[in-house]
Each structure stands twice: as structure tokens, then as C-alpha cells.
Amino acid sequence: MASIHLDNVVKRYGAFVGVKEMNLQIADEEFLVLLGPSGCGKTTTMRMIAGLEEPSEGDIRIASEVVNGLDARDRDVAMVFQGYALYPNMSIYENIRFPLRMRGVPKNQQDALIRRAADMVELGDFLDRKPAALSGGQRQRAALARAVVRQPQVFLMDEPLSNLDAKLRASMRVQIKHLQRKLRITTVYVTHDQIEAMTLADRIVVMSRGEIQQVGTPDEIYSDPANTFVAGFIGSPPMNLIEGQVHSGRFIAPGIDIAAPGHMHGNVTLGFRPEDCGIAPDGQAGLTGTVYGIEPTGDSTFLTILAGDKQVEVKAPRDFRAPLDSCASIALDPARLYFFDSATGQRMRSTQ
Amino acid sequence: MAGRTTRGESLWLRYMVLGSWALVCLVPMLWFLSIGLRPRTEIITPQPVYWPTFSLDAWHALWSDWPIGAYLRNSVLAVAGSVVIDLILAIPAAYSLTRYEYRGREDIGFYILSTRMMAPAIVAIPIFFLFRNLGLLDSVWALMLVYAAINLSVVTWILRSYMMDIPKELEDAARTDGASDLRILWEIIIPVTLPGIITAAVIAAIFAINEFLFTLLIASTANAYTMSVALANFTGGSDGIIYNAIALVSFLAFLPIFILVVLIQKNLSRGLTMGAVKG
Structure with missing residues (x-):
């Protein structure tokens, strides 16, 4: 459980600027959604928080500790990916166990933690299966279980629902929000779907072309847009x-x-x-x-x-x-x- | 009912076509076997033989007249050893060429491939002197190293193409789960690439078992003679061309590869990444 700070964070790829001068404070236990069209820098921002990419400039702090230069495995974050990213060679049980093994959780504690995480996402009966034998929704729930199993300081979710069909997406949305509230873990969630953003977020950060357009509660973003981009992006149909x-x-x-x-x-x-x-x-x-x-x-x-x-x-x-x-x-x-x-x-x- | 009949017929037709093709491929091997098991006079007669006589005489003669056991042992040792060396070197190399970003990565990859493009005769003499100075002439160890060197590029490139198909997300996930690069390689990349590793190993083994030029150069006695070079021994000498022996040794060299491919055939075509990402 921790707050996250981004101070003047810049990400450049050669001459291209992916993220411009970003300043953002994410409170402890907050559910923050980064919202924007593809290529707006939201995923890059999340990957920098995860430690999968290094910022070109600026500092990132997790729980007031500067994490620049710290490898992803040394940051206490867990990430859920768009494509689930389950290890195909391992059973669901082994998948959920993997982060525990890597972080040296004692063997006699592992089993209870794995079963608790699997029960949280209602996958208790599927632990022996390989990922290939699960449906899309089950795979994404397995990926969620793998993320929650070791109570990280921060959850990062990169468009976790965009590969699911509409009906499943709605029920997973509720499940994710419920889990986050129950576990009270600071969460950053990336999406291009404004409905997801509106329903999940404590606060939404609307991004475009590497820049923050507006930060606010879903209500503020909807009823008090700061510019035409935000106004035209939010709402269905939009403004x-x-x-x-x-x-x-x-x-x-x-x-x-x-x-x-x-x-x-x-x-x-x-x-x-x-x-x-x-x-x-x-x-x-x-x-x-x-x-x-x-x-x-x-x-x-x-x-x-x-x-x-x-x-x-x-x-x-x-x-x-x-x-x-x-x-x-x-x-x-x-x-x-x-x-x-x-x-x-x-x-x-x-x-x- | 009608649909079922059509399906049965098309299945039957499919087996006919596949069966005929299998026969075309296998006939040379069966022919070799029949040459090996018939008396020499019968093989070289110009008249067609309708009722062949089979016997194991040539087989027994082969084992009593030649150190076939040593040839076999040399082949197996050199080929297996070279494949192991190739895998140990190529797996990390292919992973590096796939995932790490550094200057000249593509050039290094191409350089590795280009070693395969060189005509072997160009390096034959330097290699002979190299191994003579190392005191490794006429040794199985030298063959192991040469085979490994010849196949390293192919193995690296096969593995690289398999590894490039592994979604980057999988490694990102492992990294945020707390795995080091070595753990990722060992626990994720190698298991997921296993079909590719097996494919590469079999291809390297086939190339190695067929290798002739460098083996002839390095080997001079039964210490290092392999099956492929032994074949050359049967063509000269006072006995003339020993067709039975050539046929039998060829068949012996073919058999292990054949069995290997049949055994791993399922693995060759199995897509292990299925289910890793949406698909």
C-alpha cells in the first residue's frame, strides 16, 4: 500500500516524445485510471511505474522512495496485461505460485495464499489446468489471481478487459473494483474505454499525445471538461x-x-x-x-x-x-x- | 448418412495419397535393406531377380571384418556431443539476439548466419592445421567441435525464430513477478521454446551425421571414423566396391534419425505457446 508520485517525468524514443513533462500524484489506496486513445502515452506511463521502461527525465516515487533505476522485480508492484500473459508451460496453480517463488515466500505459506487468491476470483476448481484449457474470462481471472496473491504495494492493469466480449467485460469490471476496494491496494488502470474509466475510477487522468489533458473525478471529467479533447472523448455519444x-x-x-x-x-x-x-x-x-x-x-x-x-x-x-x-x-x-x-x-x- | 459416406471416402482418398507418398520416400531405404541382405552375386547381376534370396551373411561379415561398433560409437558420441554444445551456446545467443537491444545486434545475427554461407573447402586446410596443433587429430572430440561449429548458426537461427514468437508480455509479466533474466530464460523461455529446441536439435543431428569432408580430414583410423566416412572405405581396396556393406551402413546411419523424427513428430508440430495470449 503506497502512494505514487511522478515528478516531471519525460519519456523519449529518439526524437519522438512519448510522455511530456508529466506530474501526477496518486494517493494511497486510490483507483486511478489513465484514459486516452492509443498512442497517447498511457501505457508508457504505466510501464515506467512498473519499471519495465526507464523515464528519460524526472523521478518516480513509490511510497516516497525514488524507484528510478530500480528493476521491475525489485519494485513491489504486480501487473495484469491485456493479453493475460499466463505462462503456458505451467498450470494455473504454478502460474499463481510463480511470484511467490520468485520473491522467496516460504514454501509452507504458499499453498494457503494460492488457494485464497484463486478463490477470490472463483478459480479454485481450475488450478490443475493449463492456461490453454481456460476461456478468455478465466484466463484473465487467473492473471488477476497471480497479481493479488502476494499483496503488492501497487497494482498496474494494462487494458485487462479489452480482449473480452462486452458482457464478460461488464462483470469483470465489477469484480476488479470489488477486489480493489477489498484489498485496498493503490491501483493504476490503463484503458481507452471511457465507460471502464467512468465506472472504475476514483480519479481519471485523460491523456492525449503524451500530455495530461485533465485530472479529476469521473463526475468532474464528465460535467466540467477542461478542453475540447476531453469533451469529445468522454460520453457515449460524446459531446x-x-x-x-x-x-x-x-x-x-x-x-x-x-x-x-x-x-x-x-x-x-x-x-x-x-x-x-x-x-x-x-x-x-x-x-x-x-x-x-x-x-x-x-x-x-x-x-x-x-x-x-x-x-x-x-x-x-x-x-x-x-x-x-x-x-x-x-x-x-x-x-x-x-x-x-x-x-x-x-x-x-x-x-x- | 450421406454426409458420413462422403467423409469416409475423402478420408480413404487422403490415406491413399499420403500412403503412396510415404512409399515413394521409403522405397530407397527398403531397397538398400534388400541390397544389404542379398548375396553379392545376386545384387550385381544384370538380369532381374524375381525370387531374391535373403541372408544375414553380409551383416555378419560386416561386423567381423570391420570395426562397425567403433564407427557407430564415434558417430553417436560426436553427433550427440555436438548437439549438446550447440544448444548450450545457441540458447543464450538466440535469446540475446531476440530480446536485448544493443548496437549491431542485427549485424551480429547476420554474421552468425553468414558462417554457414562459407564454402567448407575454404576452411578445410586451416581447420586441419588447427586440430593438428591442438593434438586433436583422429579424435572424436575434434569431430564434436567441428560439427558443433558447422551447425551453430543454423541452431541459433531456428531458436531465434521460435523465441521471436514468444510474446514480450510474458517476459514483462515474469519480470514484475520478480524473476531475474536467468530465471526467465530457464523457467519461461526454454520450456516455451521446447518444440523449437527439439526441432533444432534434430536438424543439427541430421547435418552432423551426414558430415563427410571434415570428418575425412580429421579422422584417420577407427579412433574417429564415423559411419559416413566408413562408407568411403567400402569403395576401394582389394575387395572392390562392397555393395552389401555400403547398403547396410547407410541403412544403419538412416535408422536412428528416422526413429528420432517419428518419436518427436508430435512435439515438432505442437504449438506450446497456445493459450499464453489471446489466440
Whole structure:
């Protein structure tokens, strides 16, 4: 159990910068998710914490001890990999036993620890099998058992669920969160799946191109995005982002003419979430366009509106239907509008 | 029912084709065996023989006239020893060429392979002098070293290709589990590469058992004569070409390799990495 600190950590591969000047404090027992598209540096960051890669600059501290230059096997971390990485030549029992053997846990204690870890992930009946004889979900649970068996200071999980099908992923997610809460071990979890990030994390770190875009609780990331990248990455479907102009207090773009906070002018991007707008009664529309598509999902209907050449997603009631190309009027909730500087992508907050 | 019949027929056809091919491959060996077990006069007669007479005379003559036991022992010792040397050297070399990153890694890999490209005749004379100065002429130990040197590149490259298929994640996992590089090699890499190790060993053994040039150069008596060089002894001398002996010794040299391949055939094709990663 330990906190993790990253101080000005940089990772370079030749001329390419994989991770830029990263500063991050991870609290003891925290569940932190590194979220971002592939190539954003999240896995590299995790591998540096694991000791599988050395930072080019900066310090990494685990439990306030600088671990730079310390080999992975000398750091008290356990890692779960995307491809499970079970040893194919060993039974599940031997797989779970491997970290105990390597770290010199006395032989007479090993068996109890292995059985306890296997029971935690409900694999007690499969200990004699080889990894090849298990299903994908069972393999990933075996990999989890191997990680938890020796109570490390830090858990590192690198997209552990992305090889599983959707249903299994949902149940494994709950299992991972439950395990982490029960064992109270600091966990860093890498994923590109925002649902995983939202459901698992105490705090999310959104990364792009080697840089932290925003750090915050899932709620903060969702309802208070720092820039267009975060706004467009989180949510399913993500936030609508419409580029337009602000002139004398009005935001104007094709199909949209609404009030904007007084201090803004010039090129501004408007953002609003599909669930924060609705079908408007006549004459009250903030946005008008034509119906491009309708997708009923059961509990609601997603409506795609073409405003100018821009597609806008709107969440409508489940029984809403409209013919294609008919006119649609959408009301926007003025309290739930986000404005971003079009040039930098940064959020423009109303001055209070 | 109908589907089942079709399947049975296609299976039957498959066995027919495979069986015929096996026969084509095995006929030379059976022919050699028949030459070895028939009287010399019958072998060299130009008329076809419809009712061959088999006897073990040639077999007994071979053992009483020639030190076949010594030849066999030399072959087995030199080949087995060379394979062991190759594995001891090639396993770490292949692992290094696969996993560690250092300057000139690819060049070193290619250099190792290039030693195989050299025409053997170029190094024949230097090797003769080398072993003479070492006092190892006409010795099984010298053959062991020469065979090992000849096959080292092939063994290294076969193992390297197997090791490159091992997912890097497996080693990362072992490292975070607390294993040192040597432990990873011993507990993960070698067991997972076992089919490759066996394949490489068999191929090296086949090359070694067939080696002729350097053996002829180094060996001069039964101290170091192997099966392959012994064959050459049967072509000259006062007795003329001793067809029976050639056929029998060839068959003897073929047999152990044949048995070896049949025994490990399952291992050769078994993918041990199955289940390591999603697949």
C-alpha cells in the first residue's frame, strides 16, 4: 500500500516524445485510471511505474522512495496485461505460485495464499489446468489471481478487459473494483474505454499525445471538461462540438443563434451533451436543422440533426419519431452549455 | 448418412495419397535393406531377380571384418556431443539476439548466419592445421567441435525464430513477478521454446551425421571414423566396391534419425505457446 508520485517525468524514443513533462500524484489506496486513445502515452506511463521502461527525465516515487533505476522485480508492484500473459508451460496453480517463488515466500505459506487468491476470483476448481484449457474470462481471472496473491504495494492493469466480449467485460469490471476496494491496494488502470474509466475510477487522468489533458473525478471529467479533447472523448455519444463565431453576445453558427456570455468574442466552439438538449416547442429553438437519422435504443431515441454541414446528436424520448429530412427544432439548456476557444481548444469559463 | 459416406471416402482418398507418398520416400531405404541382405552375386547381376534370396551373411561379415561398433560409437558420441554444445551456446545467443537491444545486434545475427554461407573447402586446410596443433587429430572430440561449429548458426537461427514468437508480455509479466533474466530464460523461455529446441536439435543431428569432408580430414583410423566416412572405405581396396556393406551402413546411419523424427513428430508440430495470449 503506497502512494505514487511522478515528478516531471519525460519519456523519449529518439526524437519522438512519448510522455511530456508529466506530474501526477496518486494517493494511497486510490483507483486511478489513465484514459486516452492509443498512442497517447498511457501505457508508457504505466510501464515506467512498473519499471519495465526507464523515464528519460524526472523521478518516480513509490511510497516516497525514488524507484528510478530500480528493476521491475525489485519494485513491489504486480501487473495484469491485456493479453493475460499466463505462462503456458505451467498450470494455473504454478502460474499463481510463480511470484511467490520468485520473491522467496516460504514454501509452507504458499499453498494457503494460492488457494485464497484463486478463490477470490472463483478459480479454485481450475488450478490443475493449463492456461490453454481456460476461456478468455478465466484466463484473465487467473492473471488477476497471480497479481493479488502476494499483496503488492501497487497494482498496474494494462487494458485487462479489452480482449473480452462486452458482457464478460461488464462483470469483470465489477469484480476488479470489488477486489480493489477489498484489498485496498493503490491501483493504476490503463484503458481507452471511457465507460471502464467512468465506472472504475476514483480519479481519471485523460491523456492525449503524451500530455495530461485533465485530472479529476469521473463526475468532474464528465460535467466540467477542461478542453475540447476531453469533451469529445468522454460520453457515449460524446459531446456535440460546433465551431462558430461570437458577435456582440450571440453565438452564431449554421442553424444556431443563442446567447453567449458577454466577455467572449471571435472564434468559439460551442459544446453541449446530447442529453442536455431536447425537442423544442415551436418558436423556442436554439438550434434548427433537418433530421438526418434516427436510432432507437430502447430506453431513448438518438436523433442526428444536420445543422449546416455539422451533425448534432440529440437524445430524444423513446417514442420520438420523425421523417428523414423534416425540420427539427432543438432547445438547448443554457445552464449546460460549454464554450471553448476554437484556436486552443481550451475551455472559456464565464467570469464570476 | 450421406454426409458420413462422403467423409469416409475423402478420408480413404487422403490415406491413399499420403500412403503412396510415404512409399515413394521409403522405397530407397527398403531397397538398400534388400541390397544389404542379398548375396553379392545376386545384387550385381544384370538380369532381374524375381525370387531374391535373403541372408544375414553380409551383416555378419560386416561386423567381423570391420570395426562397425567403433564407427557407430564415434558417430553417436560426436553427433550427440555436438548437439549438446550447440544448444548450450545457441540458447543464450538466440535469446540475446531476440530480446536485448544493443548496437549491431542485427549485424551480429547476420554474421552468425553468414558462417554457414562459407564454402567448407575454404576452411578445410586451416581447420586441419588447427586440430593438428591442438593434438586433436583422429579424435572424436575434434569431430564434436567441428560439427558443433558447422551447425551453430543454423541452431541459433531456428531458436531465434521460435523465441521471436514468444510474446514480450510474458517476459514483462515474469519480470514484475520478480524473476531475474536467468530465471526467465530457464523457467519461461526454454520450456516455451521446447518444440523449437527439439526441432533444432534434430536438424543439427541430421547435418552432423551426414558430415563427410571434415570428418575425412580429421579422422584417420577407427579412433574417429564415423559411419559416413566408413562408407568411403567400402569403395576401394582389394575387395572392390562392397555393395552389401555400403547398403547396410547407410541403412544403419538412416535408422536412428528416422526413429528420432517419428518419436518427436508430435512435439515438432505442437504449438506450446497456445493459450499464453489471446489466440
